[in-house]
Amino acid sequence: MNTAQYLLSTGEDHRPVFVDGDRTYSYAELRGAVAKAGTQLEELELPLGAAVALAAPNSFFWIAAYLAIIAAGLVCVPMPSVLAPDEFRARLRFAGCRAVLFGGSEARRIGPLADVAVLDNTILDDTSRGDDRGGGPEIREVDDDEDAAYLFTSGTTAAPRVVRITHRNIRANTESILGYAGIAGDDRMLVVLPFSYVFGASLLHTHLRAGACLVNQPSFVYLESVVERLAAQCCTAIAGVPSNFHALMRNSSFGTRELPDLRTVQQAGGRMSPAIVDEIRAAHPGARLLVMYGQTEATARLSYLPPEDLDAHAGSIGRGIPGVTLRVVDEQGADVAPGGVGEIWATGENISPGYLFDEQRTAEKMPGGTLRTGDLATIDADGYIYVVDRAEDxxxxxxxxxxxxxxxxxxxxxxxxxxxxxxxxxxxxxxxxxxxxxxxxxxxxxxxxxxxxxxxxxxxxxxxxxxxxxxxxxxxxxxxxxxxxxxxxxxxxxxxxxxxxx
The missing domain is CATH 3.30.300.30 (ANL, C-terminal domain)
Incomplete structure (x- = not known):
């Protein structure tokens, strides 16, 4: 099944899908926008499986363009909107992109440097293309194991690589997350993470599939505006990496402000300080704190710690999510005894088939479909895993x-x-x-x-x-x-x- 069909098949036409500033977009408008963008993409006459870059800040355009690229049987290559022009051009060439869709100011800032076909967010303005009332896009049939996206790794310890993500990968990981996260159609997730980042992309996938709503917070510079947005938009959830929550708890009113609608806090992207975990729980006792672990090569998520286990297994990343098997192994590939230190290995349908144009690194990192995470950890007798550190750190x-x-x-x-x-x-x-x-x-x-x-x-x-x-x-x-x-x-x-x- 094409990922675009999978993600667009749940939300009811009249329900909100995205809030940006004071503007609320419905699922009907999203389907119409995807159809408009898809029509423009068809005119480029790109072959199936061609790579198309997407460079824009989080926006309604970003969501529509992402889904349109995938619906057309093409491969979406999300680019961070903060890239310098030279780096953007290098990534564009490395991924073999045949076209690029720009949003916001990116078309003016970087567009002239792109030596491929360029479309910008005006493709959603043409009222002759598509139907804002919900006319759905034309969706190409694809094999589950065809690539849907190329995601650049975060590059926190080494130069970023391009990870191939298939339609099967996205569907498997999304279903697993929905199985434990309890995301419902009436959820309103405040989004502070870029959709070009695998954690941000997983928020998009899960909330679209659940028919829920995403509320855009375009900047994390002014922390008090984040808290105000949470309250004013009656957000039921927020997700972030440790640096987000460190800043919110220590330098804003997030720790003292009453947020009666908040019922879920999702954290991933590295181990969060136990002190901050305790502060969040004390400040918002009515919210479930989901501590999670994952990698780009896993389409986002590998494990989670249920809120009820936060005390008994403090500091743990939990156990594998549904459909994922995690092991902690020694240098010979044998399971370590409880308390021993080894590397986390993962298997599941969410594991990427490999790196783009890098067979050697794929063979080293994902031999036989097993992801060798590079994270060193211990495991207890109950199977709960505790990350010690990145091997490089x-x-x-x-x-x-x-x-x-x-x-x-x-x-x-x-x-x-x-x-x-x-x-x-x-x-x-x-x-x-x-x-x-x-x-x-x-x-x-x-x-x-x-x-x-x-x-x-x-x-x-x-x-x-x-x-x-x-x-x-x-x-x-x-x-x-x-x-x-x-x-x-x-x-x-x-x-x-x-x-x-x-």
């Missing part, structure tokens, strides 16, 4: 492997801290020393000495940061995830200067 000091996330969790206990990133920097004797970059509340008087003293009460000596840098913000990618390699580069320079030793 371990700090090796005095011959001991230190999980950067353990250091970060200790620092986040301090209420003055909004966010933190811990990395290893070169040390002439220890090999690497622990260094942290810290974002504080604007009114905080926290200094390095007090932060280090705090860490000494919560961490073994070899894990206590030796270098501290207070920064205005951490480097984030377009998905809001911390780019550790940039933090590492910056703190390496500081450590060499010995300008901020603990």
């Amino acid at each position: 371990f700090i090796k000091s005095w011959g001991i492997r230190i999980a950067s996330q353990d250091v970060e969790s200790a620092v986040m206990v301090l209420p003055e801290v909004i966010s933190v990133a811990a990395v290893g920097v070169p040390h002439s004797v220890a090999g690497e020393a622990v260094a942290v970059a810290v974002v504080m509340r604007p009114d905080s008087d926290l200094d390095a000495a007090r932060l280090i003293a705090h860490c000494r009460t919560r961490l073994p000596k070899h894990m206590v940061p030796e270098f501290v840098a207070f920064v205005e913000q951490l480097p984030l990618n377009s998905s809001g995830k911390v780019v550790k390699r940039e933090v590492r580069d910056r703190l390496r320079d500081l450590a060499e200067d010995r300008s901020v030793p603990a």
